[in-house]
Structure formats: structure tokens, C-alpha cells
Amino acid sequence: xxxxxxxxxxxxDPLAGHxxxxxxxAGVIYLDGNSLGALPKAxxxxxxxxxxxxxxxxxxxxxxxAGWIDLPVKVGAKIAPLIGAHPDEVIACDxxxxxxxxxxxxxxxLRPDRHVIVTEPGxxxxxxxxxQGLADLVPGLxxxxxxxxxxxxxxxxxxxxxxxxEVHYKTGELHxxxxxxxxxxxxxxxxxxxxxxxxxxxxxxLTTSGADLAVGCGYKYLNGGPGAPAFAFVARRxxxxxxxxxxxxxxxxxPFAFDDDYRPGVGMARLLCGTPQVLNMSALxxxxxxxxxxxxxxxxxxxxxxxxxxxxxxQDRCDGLSPACPLSGAQRGSxxxxxxxxxxxxxxxxxDRGVIGDFRAPDxxxxxxxxxxxxxxxxxxxxxxxxxxxxxxxxxxxxYAEVAAVT
Amino acid sequence: xxxxxxxxxxxxDPLAGHxxxxxxxAGVIYLDGNSLGALPKAxxxxxxxxxxxxxxxxxxxxxxxAGWIDLPVKVGAKIAPLIGAHPDEVIACDxxxxxxxxxxxxxxxLRPDRHVIVTEPGxxxxxxxxxQGLADLVPGLxxxxxxxxxxxxxxxxxxxxxxxxEVHYKTGELHxxxxxxxxxxxxxxxxxxxxxxxxxxxxxxLTTSGADLAVGCGYKYLNGGPGAPAFAFVARRxxxxxxxxxxxxxxxxxPFAFDDDYRPGVGMARLLCGTPQVLNMSALxxxxxxxxxxxxxxxxxxxxxxxxxxxxxxQDRCDGLSPACPLSGAQRGSxxxxxxxxxxxxxxxxxDRGVIGDFRAPDxxxxxxxxxxxxxxxxxxxxxxxxxxxxxxxxxxxxYAEVAAVT
Numbered sequence: 001x002x003x004x005x006x007x008x009x010x011x012x013d014p015l016a017g018h019x020x021x022x023x024x025x026a027g028v029i030y031l032d033g034n035s036l037g038a039l040p041k042a043x044x045x046x047x048x049x050x051x052x053x054x055x056x057x058x059x060x061x062x063x064x065x066a067g068w069i070d071l072p073v074k075v076g077a078k079i080a081p082l083i084g085a086h087p088d089e090v091i092a093c094d095x096x097x098x099x100x101x102x103x104x105x106x107x108x109x110l111r112p113d114r115h116v117i118v119t120e121p122g123x124x125x126x127x128x129x130x131x132q133g134l135a136d137l138v139p140g141l142x143x144x145x146x147x148x149x150x151x152x153x154x155x156x157x158x159x160x161x162x163x164x165x166e167v168h169y170k171t172g173e174l175h176x177x178x179x180x181x182x183x184x185x186x187x188x189x190x191x192x193x194x195x196x197x198x199x200x201x202x203x204x205x206l207t208t209s210g211a212d213l214a215v216g217c218g219y220k221y222l223n224g225g226p227g228a229p230a231f232a233f234v235a236r237r238x239x240x241x242x243x244x245x246x247x248x249x250x251x252x253x254x255p256f257a258f259d260d261d262y263r264p265g266v267g268m269a270r271l272l273c274g275t276p277q278v279l280n281m282s283a284l285x286x287x288x289x290x291x292x293x294x295x296x297x298x299x300x301x302x303x304x305x306x307x308x309x310x311x312x313x314x315q316d317r318c319d320g321l322s323p324a325c326p327l328s329g330a331q332r333g334s335x336x337x338x339x340x341x342x343x344x345x346x347x348x349x350x351x352d353r354g355v356i357g358d359f360r361a362p363d364x365x366x367x368x369x370x371x372x373x374x375x376x377x378x379x380x381x382x383x384x385x386x387x388x389x390x391x392x393x394x395x396x397x398x399x400y401a402e403v404a405a406v407t
Numbered sequence: 408x409x410x411x412x413x414x415x416x417x418x419x420d421p422l423a424g425h426x427x428x429x430x431x432x433a434g435v436i437y438l439d440g441n442s443l444g445a446l447p448k449a450x451x452x453x454x455x456x457x458x459x460x461x462x463x464x465x466x467x468x469x470x471x472x473a474g475w476i477d478l479p480v481k482v483g484a485k486i487a488p489l490i491g492a493h494p495d496e497v498i499a500c501d502x503x504x505x506x507x508x509x510x511x512x513x514x515x516x517l518r519p520d521r522h523v524i525v526t527e528p529g530x531x532x533x534x535x536x537x538x539q540g541l542a543d544l545v546p547g548l549x550x551x552x553x554x555x556x557x558x559x560x561x562x563x564x565x566x567x568x569x570x571x572x573e574v575h576y577k578t579g580e581l582h583x584x585x586x587x588x589x590x591x592x593x594x595x596x597x598x599x600x601x602x603x604x605x606x607x608x609x610x611x612x613l614t615t616s617g618a619d620l621a622v623g624c625g626y627k628y629l630n631g632g633p634g635a636p637a638f639a640f641v642a643r644r645x646x647x648x649x650x651x652x653x654x655x656x657x658x659x660x661x662p663f664a665f666d667d668d669y670r671p672g673v674g675m676a677r678l679l680c681g682t683p684q685v686l687n688m689s690a691l692x693x694x695x696x697x698x699x700x701x702x703x704x705x706x707x708x709x710x711x712x713x714x715x716x717x718x719x720x721x722q723d724r725c726d727g728l729s730p731a732c733p734l735s736g737a738q739r740g741s742x743x744x745x746x747x748x749x750x751x752x753x754x755x756x757x758x759d760r761g762v763i764g765d766f767r768a769p770d771x772x773x774x775x776x777x778x779x780x781x782x783x784x785x786x787x788x789x790x791x792x793x794x795x796x797x798x799x800x801x802x803x804x805x806x807y808a809e810v811a812a813v814t
Contacts, residue, residue, distance in 0.1 A: 023463040025464050057432050059439065145667070278634040279633065283686055
């Protein structure tokens with residue numbers, strides 16, 4: 001595979017035109033869209049309008065006239081087709097971490113006779129920490145942290161909830177959402193899927209997989225900007241009985257009645273808590289326009305091809321790096337992960353050359369592949385830089401001091 | 408008092424120059440800054456820079472290079488002097504409602520042998536609802552909803568926490584924070600003060616009043632924009648033992664170590680949960696510049712004078728409206744509240760004339776007085792419109808249908 005071959009693949013790529021929807025700085029190959037998605041061109045003008053006209057000129061009236069009050073539902077409905085949900089099953093609000101708390105606590109209320117939540121070690125920290133905080137609050141709750149290979153066996157009739165991240169944030173490993181959701185349902189347990197590294201990167205079908213609950217991030221592959229609102233999904237069959245523990249005024253059936261007693265809003269509205277963050281939410285709303293008319297199957301095919309290309313080129317050209325992600329595209333999310341004891345310093349050297357990936361302690365080099373703005377030649381160039389870096393003597397021996405500086 | 412008298416007061420007002428720091432639309436008298444503060448002129452350029460340069464150009468690096476990661480602490484430290492707190496006692500994050508949950512649950516953990524939270528009926532809905540949600544989760548927790556006059560007597564040694572809003576959102580009535588905090592301390596109870604209608608409008612001194620915990624809103628008198636992050640305060644003496652129930656990754660002692668086990672961050676950092684909403688947070692950060700070098704005693708004096716003027720003019724010129732707020736400025740926050748069965752329609756008629764207040768069910772007309780951008784002639788003109796409206800036949804009889812349409 002030569003650089004020319006990659007340019008030919010880009011020329012034939014039906015998604016190549018989507019890159020023009022983003023601001024990608026000159027001289028940068030951005031392989032960190034799994035941490036912060038690039039800026040969609042639709043965002044700056046939208047935000048300027050929200051600030052100058054909606055806030056500055058129309059002031060409080062914009063809750064109605066500009067539809068601020070409807071943004072969580074509207075943005076949720078835009079996310080729904082990307083994750084195989086009905087529009088009334090998704091709402092945008094708060095952060096992924098806060099939504100994890102709502103849904104995990106809500107799951108316990110749906111399974112009041114059960115006191116176990118199953119998850120896996122190495123899950124994204126918030127997924128683990130939020131459960132630990134919940135266990136401090138709810139007497140008798142057991143968090144059963146179970147290695148991946150034993151998860152299916154850990155599901156029994158004591159289990160209220162299985163909480164997993166579909167695509168592992170470090171290694172990119174994929175869970176089989178359908179198989180695990182099916183197994184959970186067989187024992188009467190609910191499933192809560194963290195889609196932070198799936199939504200917008202690959203097809204997800206919460207409905208056909210039988211998932212009960214889900215959360216996900218607005219600022220990774222959905223490109224909603226730093227600290228964008230997250231989303232939450234509750235399958236229709238659970239909505240009427242669902243109780244959020246974070247019963248803020250915006251989740252009330254009639255927020256502007258200012259009643260003293262909480263009554264949950266209809267459907268997903270009860271997942272709201274405080275006032276929606278309108279600036280971040282408007283940016284996310286505008287950002288989602290890049291997905292209009294898109295075929296997520298096509299996105300997935302390109303994502304796998306980019307990952308396969310990356311891994312093949314690394315194998316051929318870079319000494320000393322071992323893969324930390326599945327080699328099989330079907331088992332891998334939209335990222336490549338490599339392992340090296342000097343990972344931190346190597347990532348810094350890449351960044352100095354304009355190739356932006358990131359480092360995850362203790363030794364993972366992580367490269368997100370966003371098919372909407374990354375092309376085959378980008379991958380070729382990124383690995384070319386990596387090969388040049390790895391060819392220098394400096395990386396032959398671990399330099400633990402630099403790793404320690406980060407962790 | 409004539410309009411000319413009011414113009415003379417404006418000419419002599421040492422705060423009059425602050426109005427130039429805000430975008431106030433021509434033809435609008437904005438008396439709703441207690442619902443959504445007006446746009447500070449510093450915000451649009453800051454947000455444009457955050458979007459184009461920090462997000463668009465510098466991408467993920469901006470967490471460090473633009474200081475995104477420090478924004479919650481930095482913004483908290485800017486709010487601290489407005490509420491009589493030390494800079495390391497305040498952090499900006501999440502919504503007021505979410506922070507209420509953190510602090511109420513955290514208070515229970517600080518008083519593990521007590522199972523009562525005292526609050527008052529008619530408190531802002533989230534303050535009540537959040538406690539109700541917490542009680543659903545924590546077995547044995549009793550929410551003791553006690554009328555204002557009996558609050559001090561309701562404090563006994565079973566009480567873990569007293570949660571009150573310093574300035575009542577509808578009526579503007581002030582609690583005596585020092586007296587109630589002192590009474591609470593005498594029985595070993597903690598206090599949690601909601602400062603949503605105080606912070607930025609009047610001097611608050613959490614330290615000298617002996618308050619333990621506080622929350623407040625970023626988008627009212629702090630002018631941070633729609634859905635701005637809220638703030639949370641934990642007195643230094645409680646920080647080391649404080650446990651937030653919302654243990655997201657950003658509250659971890661070392662978020663980027665990606666450990667499996669939660670360890671709370673130092674001081675207020677443990678109040679963080681998910682990723683900070685950088686766009687809304689940057690707007691709030693820029694907005695707070697209007698308070699640089701300001702004397703909050705001077706703000707308070709003008710606020711009381713504006714309120715007294717408003718109430719006197721209403722008494723003199725408007726038939727059929729009764730005050731719903733204290734007539735004494737010392738007992739009133741920075742707002743005036745009036746009562747009328749047709750309140751909703753009267754507020755709409757005012758808005759049609761460019762006088763923007765708001766309506767709170769069932770019968771309250773609410774007018775926020777933000778001394779930084781409201782002047783004496785504004786108050787004169789607002790009441791002049793109100794007098795003209797009240798002089799028409801249409802408002803003599805209640806029209807319940809319109810009230811019902813809102814509630």
C-alpha cells in the first residue's frame with residue numbers, strides 16, 4: 001500500500017465530501033475525535049446567533065420563541081436514529097456521568113428486589129465511580145466487577161443491571177450488545193449501555209439489540225464541542241415506570257406550575273433535572289447536521305478500512321509497537337490502540353508533528369478514526385510520522401519518568 | 408417623585424456606568440434579570456474565540472493550553488468574593504439542581520446518625536423535588552417541610568440539614584441567614600443555602616453567617632447566559648470529610664490515571680462529576696468581569712432604592728395590585744412582587760410594551776431589579792406602563808382561563 005493508493009481510495013470515497021463540513025486546521029491530522037470531535041462549520045454562526053439574537057436581543061423570551069425549552073427533546077430526537085432508538089426514547093441533558101447515575105439508580109427502582117449491578121474492570125472510570133457513589137448511598141447494593149470473559153456467567157437472578165461500555169475507551173474492543181442484552185433479559189436483569197465511543201462512529205441499534213437503557217457522550221463522535229450535553233435513552237417499555245433520582249424542576253410534569261410536590265414528566269422529560277445548558281446544547285444541535293442523510297453502514301465500512309490500514313502500516317513500518325486493540329475490524333470500534341512503555345512521549349512527539357492522538361495511562365497510544373473527516377492518506381501520513389519517530393534511538397528504552405508525570 | 412427626579416438619581420448614580428457593560432436592546436426595560444441576566448458585552452467575543460480558536464484550531468490541546476480544565480475552579484474563585492467565601496470554597500459545575508443533590512446527600516454523609524432534612528413549603532421547586540428524590544433513594548430519610556415562622560423551632564438534634572433559599576424566588580422575602588445558621592449549629596445541624604436569587608444581587612457572607620453549604624445559579628444575577636453552570640460551596644471545615652454522591656471521573660483525585668477505584672479529589676475538586684460544559688462555562692467566566700472592583704454594598708443600596716421606588720409608584724399610581732413582597736427593603740431581595748388574579752395577562756401586556764417582567768403561578772407579577780443595568784427612570788417608565796395598563800377596563804375582573812393556560 002503506497003501513499004498514492006491511499007489518495008486513490010480517498011478519491012473514490014463517498015464520504016470524502018463530509019470533510020468540508022468541518023474546520024480542520026491546516027497541517028493537522030486529527031486522530032482524537034474520540035476525545036473531542038472537530039468543529040463542524042455549522043456551529044460558529046449558530047452560536048453567534050444564539051448569543052447575539054436569542055440571548056442578547058430576545059432575552060428571556062427565547063425560551064419560547066427560539067425553542068430553548070424544547071432543545072433537550074429536539075436534540076435527543078436527532079441522536080435517536082444514530083443509535084437505533086425511537087425519537088421519544090432519547091433526551092440530551094447533563095453529562096454522561098450524571099446520566100449514568102440517573103439510569104443506574106432508575107434501574108434499581110425498576111428491579112426493587114435485586115441488589116447487584118454487574119460491570120467490568122477497566123470500564124471507563126465514570127462508569128465504575130458512579131456505581132461506587134451509588135453504592136455508598138443505597139444500602140445493600142453490590143457492585144459485581146467481573147472480567148469480560150465471565151460477564152455472561154455473572155448474570156443471575158440477583159442482578160438488577162448490567163452496565164457496560166459498548167466500545168472500550170482504551171482498547172476499542174467491542175461488546176456484543178445483542179448477546180449480552182439477551183442473556184441479561186433471560187435472567188430478568190436490565191442493561192445500561194454506555195455508547196460514548198459508539199454513537200456517531202458506527203451503527204448502533206438499541207431497539208433490535210434489546211437494550212433497556214443507554215447513555216452517551218455529545219462531544220466525541222457527535223462533535224458537539226467541549227463539555228457538550230450527553231444523552232440518555234430509556235426504552236419505551238420502561239418509561240412510564242422509570243424514576244430518576246435527580247428530580248429537578250425541569251423533569252416535573254408541569255415545571256411552571258411551581259408545585260411543592262414532584263410529579264415526573266411524561267416520557268423522557270422526567271430525565272431532565274436542572275435548566276438545560278443552552279449554549280452547549282445549541283452547538284450540539286448544529287453539529288448534528290453533519291449526520292443528515294448519512295448511511296451509518298457506510299461510515300462503519302470506512303472506519304474499519306481506516307483501522308485495518310493503520311494497523312497494517314504500523315505492522316509493516318513501525319518497530320516496537322504492539323497492538324492493544326482487536327486486529328479484526330468487526331471486533332473493534334472506530335479507533336486503533338497501540339502499546340508502548342514510552343507511549344506518552346511518543347504521542348507528544350506525534351503531536352509536535354501535527355498528528356494528534358492521545359495517551360491513556362499506563363502505556364496506550366490511542367488514535368480515533370472519525371470517518372467523516374479522516375481519509376486514507378491521513379492515516380498513511382500519520383503512520384509515516386510514527387515510523388520516523390520509532391526509527392530514532394530515543395524510543396528504544398522505556399522512560400518511566402514521563403509516564404509517571406501524567407499518571 | 409417625577410420622571411425628572413428619577414433622571415437626576417440616574418445622573419448621580421455611581422453604578423450607572425455599568426449599564427454600558429451590557430447589551431440592552433433598545434426599547435426594552437428588562438426586569439427579568441432574576442430569571443435570565445442580560446448579555447454582558449464581554450461574552451460574544453470570548454465565545455467566538457473559544458469556538459474558533461480553542462475548539463476549532465487548537466482542538467483537544469485546549470484542555471491545557473486554554474485552561475479549560477481549570478475553568479470550574481477559576482470561575483468558582485471569581486464567584487467566591489460575591490458570596491463571602493474563600494476562593495477554594497467555591498466551584499462552578501453542573502446545574503443548581505444537580506448541585507443541590509450533591510450537597511444534600513453529602514450533608515447526610517457528614518451527619519450519618521441523623522435522618523431529617525428541614526425545608527419550607529413554597530421553596531423553589533428543585534429544592535423541594537431534589538429532597539423528595541433523595542428520600543426515595545435513602546431509606547429512613549424524613550423531609551420535614553415546615554412553615555417559615557416555625558423553622559427555628561423545627562431544628563432539633565434529629566436534623567441533619569436545613570435547606571433554604573435565602574431570597575424567595577416569588578416573593579423576594581429574605582431569610583436571616585446568620586440567625587438560622589447559628590440556630591442550626593447549636594443543635595448540630597448543617598445548613599445548605601440556595602443563593603440563586605442572592606448571588607450578584609446583594610452582599611452575601613457565607614463565612615461570617617456560619618453557613619456550611621451553598622449552591623447558586625449562574626444565569627440570573629451572575630449573567631452567565633441560558634443554562635450557565637451553577638456553583639457549589641462547601642465550607643473549608645467540611646471539605647476533607649465531604650463525600651459527593653455523584654462520583655464522576657472529573658471529581659477523582661487523578662482523573663487521568665484512569666483508576667478503577669474512586670478517590671475524591673482535593674477540596675472542591677471532588678464536587679466535579681462529568682466533563683465541564685466549556686462553552687457555557689466560558690460565557691459565565693467572561694460575564695463575571697462586570698463585577699470587577701464592584702462594591703456589593705453599593706449594589707445593595709441601589710437595589711433597595713429601586714425596589715422602594717417601584718413599590719411607592721405602584722401604590723400611588725396603580726389600582727388593584729397588592730404587594731406580594733416585603734415593603735421593607737431590608738427584608739426584600741432584589742425584586743418586587745405584586746399580586747393580581749390577572750397577573751399573567753398583565754405581564755403579557757407589559758411585555759408587549761417592552762417592559763419585561765415575568766409571571767409566577769398562580770398570581771404573582773415578578774420584577775427583577777438588577778442594579779448594574781437598571782436605573783431609576785427605567786423603574787419610573789415601567790410603572791408608568793403598568794399604570795396605563797391597570798387603568799383599562801380589561802383588568803378589573805379575573806380571567807382565570809389565562810391563568811390556567813400557563814399553570
